[in-house]
Amino acid sequence: MAEIHRVGIIGAGAMGAGIAQVCAQAGLSVMLYDAVGGAAQACIERLAGVFDTLVDKRKMSPQQRQQALANLQVGQALAQLGDCQLIIEAIVEKLDAKQRLFTELEQIVAPECILASNTSSLSITAIAAPCQHPSRVAGLHFFNPVALMKVVEVIDGLHTDPAVGERLMALVSRLGHQPVRSRDTPGFIINHAGRAYGTEALALLGERVAPVAVIDCILRESMGFRMGPFELFDLTALDVSHPVMESIYQQYYHDPRYRPSVITRQRLEAGQLGRKSGEGFYRYPRPEASAEAPVTLAEPGDRPAVWVGADDPADLALLVAWLQALGLQLDRAATPAAGSLCLLAPYGRDATGAALAFGTDPRRTLCIDMLPGLDRHRTLMCTPVTDARLLTFALAAFAQDGVGVSLIEDSLGFVCQRVMAAIVNLACEIAQQGVASPAHIDQAVRLGLGYPQGPLSWGDQLGAKRVLMILQRMVDTAHDPRYRPSPWLRRRALLDVSLSHERAAGL
Ligand SMILES: NC(=O)c1ccc[n+]([C@@H]2O[C@H](COP(=O)([O-])OP(=O)(O)OC[C@H]3O[C@@H](n4cnc5c(N)ncnc54)[C@H](O)[C@@H]3O)[C@@H](O)[C@H]2O)c1
Structure with missing residues (x-):
């Protein structure tokens, strides 16, 4: 030709x-x-x-x-x-x-x-x-x-x-x-893969896990997204992005993976489209972020020891080393002392579920998201009854080394775990449906959506087993089929092969 x-x-x-x-x-x-x-x-x-x-x-x-x-x-x-x-x-x-x-x-x-x-x-x-x-x-x-x-x-x-x-x-x-x-197929690769970031952020907002600015900050700072999901909604404008969410949901016959949110529909009806209408999730021009007064650390006598529990033994070791580097007192007993702060690092659980699983007092329990690691930004999650003084202590103590800390309400899988699991799972589903090859899915998403990594290689880096665990626990607890793991993810995680692995063509 x-x-x-x-x-x-x-x-x-x-x-x-x-x-x-x-x-x-x-x-x-x-x-x-x-x-x-x-x-x-x-x-x-x-x-x-x-x-x-x-x-x-x-x-x-x-x-x-x-x-x-x-x-x-x-x-x-x-x-x-x-x-x-x-x-x-x-x-x-x-x-x-x-x-x-x-x-x-x-x-x-x-x-x-x-x-x-x-x-x-x-x-x-x-x-x-x-x-x-x-x-x-x-x-x-x-x-x-x-x-x-x-x-x-x-x-x-x-x-x-x-x-x-x-x-x-x-x-x-x-x-x-x-x-x-x-x-x-509906949305081809990029508009299909792009459904996870925004819709999961809207689900978090709908459950009042954290305010818009906190969700945006966590995802930008912890995972390296150029823009938070709500900043992105405001840039694209809801008269463009809401119909795309509706359309893909309709085209996939109401598969809950693509479920849009009443939040964007209502805002669209109210004309809060984003930057172009002067108001969206933020008001424009956006005022400079005012520096909040730093939370001060309580007197040494009031500082509780920290007892640590983690789903992954590797996280336990990281947390212990980090807490020691911060100069905090550790409670290394098998069960936490009555006055200790219980810091848990779960995957796919909420703080309430983690407290039950680790047998800690929910009033003294606080969780930390270890998916993004400890170096960039830290997300803490409390139970509905976590003691306010412990929260004040933790917010100050865990930011002593200058790394930002955000606090969210109780949520299955924090913010990063939920959003990243949704992104990786959807990319796996796109691969499972044979919409594109794994290499093209990664390239398309990196270049088309501007994510720091392709979702399949990102999933490998975060750990396919971890991503599977997050999703599985979310389904088991919330019973929402939206979080059901794609067979592509499940099989590769169980077999311990890359999420980009494809069986060679032919017999
Ligand atoms: N704008 C985007 O961000 C974007 C991104 C990717 C794909 N697209 C797709 O690209 C296409 C064009 O989008 P756009 O944003 O450039 O639209 P546009 O409205 O800016 O331009 C469309 C042009 O097509 C002309 N036109 C309409 N009907 C015609 C016809 N029958 N014969 C000849 N000319 C005709 C119009 O006069 C107009 O100049 C659409 O299918 C859209 O979905 C748009």
């Missing part, structure tokens, strides 16, 4: 413009068409301005600018796209409009011309259904802003010829982007 050189782009809006830019910069000849007269021309003029800026910033030479501009042409009518080898549509997100466009294009282009859709939420198979040759229809899902978002999903519909996908994969690489191959 000949390499693709002539591309037609239909729809000169935000996405069409970005796709035209990267194609023209990669040396492809681009014809841009928009149903609105003058829109394609205006788009090329805007791109000339973008190229000027790139030249000013020395990211492009004047010759490259000239060449890229020469590669862009306006199509005055659809019929002018007849000699294109690939058409990428980026028109309005409506199934009937895309179907009509593709059936019309089939009358214009050569039989081997590929018809690609940039849809984010429609089924490629459905778009291709009325076409004479659905085998030439595929998804080519760029992200906004196209030049900066370096990942593109290549989506095979039910009838797509695998060779079409191969050619698109090669093309995306020539654009300098990372292609990832996805089966035609």
Whole structure:
């Protein structure tokens, strides 16, 4: 099959413009068409301005600018796209409009011309259904802003010829982007994998485990997410993100894994969309965070000894060494003394359940999340009856070395354990469903969602057995099938192999 050189782009809006830019910069000849007269021309003029800026910033030479501009042409009518080898549509997100466009294009282009859709939420198979040759229809899902978002999903519909996908994969690489191959399923890879972070954070908020700013802080500081989930909701705006959550939930026939939240629906109805409406989970402009007065450590005589219990013996050793380094007195008896603070490190339990499991007094029990380790940010969780003086002591004592500490209400699996288990479990489910290969799932999520690591390799690093334990205990206690472990995770954790492990093809 000949390499693709002539591309037609239909729809000169935000996405069409970005796709035209990267194609023209990669040396492809681009014809841009928009149903609105003058829109394609205006788009090329805007791109000339973008190229000027790139030249000013020395990211492009004047010759490259000239060449890229020469590669862009306006199509005055659809019929002018007849000699294109690939058409990428980026028109309005409506199934009937895309179907009509593709059936019309089939009358214009050569039989081997590929018809690609940039849809984010429609089924490629459905778009291709009325076409004479659905085998030439595929998804080519760029992200906004196209030049900066370096990942593109290549989506095979039910009838797509695998060779079409191969050619698109090669093309995306020539654009300098990372292609990832996805089966035609709701949300493809990235919008599917992205469901876990926000929906689990909303579940935590709904249970009043912690306020918005605390949940955001814990996830940013402990796990290295660039933005907390609520900061992200405010950036994307709820009129965009809530319908995506609803749509994926509907498309998966109400699978509780994807259950959206009444919180975002109500806020959407109230117009609290996020940054663009001036108020979302935060008010904008956001005031500078006021430094809270540090909690002071009680007099030495009042300081309780700390008794430690952990689900994982490795955590026990870490906690003992850390508490000693902080200069705190340890209670090393088999059962805690009456006055000791009982510090527990459970996985997938709440503080109440942990107190029962370790046989500690819930009034003197406090839990610490060891999933993120002790170095970046620490999350403490109390039972509903933990003594306030012990909390004050712990908040001061455990921050003595300058590491931030957050306190949350009782919750199965803290904040990080719940959110990370949800992210890893969903990625495993995507692998289980064969939506994409493990390597492509990791690449897609890293580049498309900006997570510090791909979810499968992250799961390996956090420990697949731990993640399984968190989920299993959550299901056993909460009886919510939302947390049921994916078979992909369960099998790999039990067999002690990587979450990226796939059985080699063939017998
Ligand atoms: N905006 C995003 O963040 C984003 C990200 C990924 C994918 N997408 C998808 O890309 C597509 C385009 O989104 P957008 O944000 O660029 O939209 P947009 O509204 O900015 O642009 C759409 C353009 O298509 C033109 N158009 C509409 N119907 C047409 C038709 N039948 N023939 C020719 N031109 C037509 C419109 O005049 C408009 O210029 C949608 O399918 C959307 O779901 C959007």
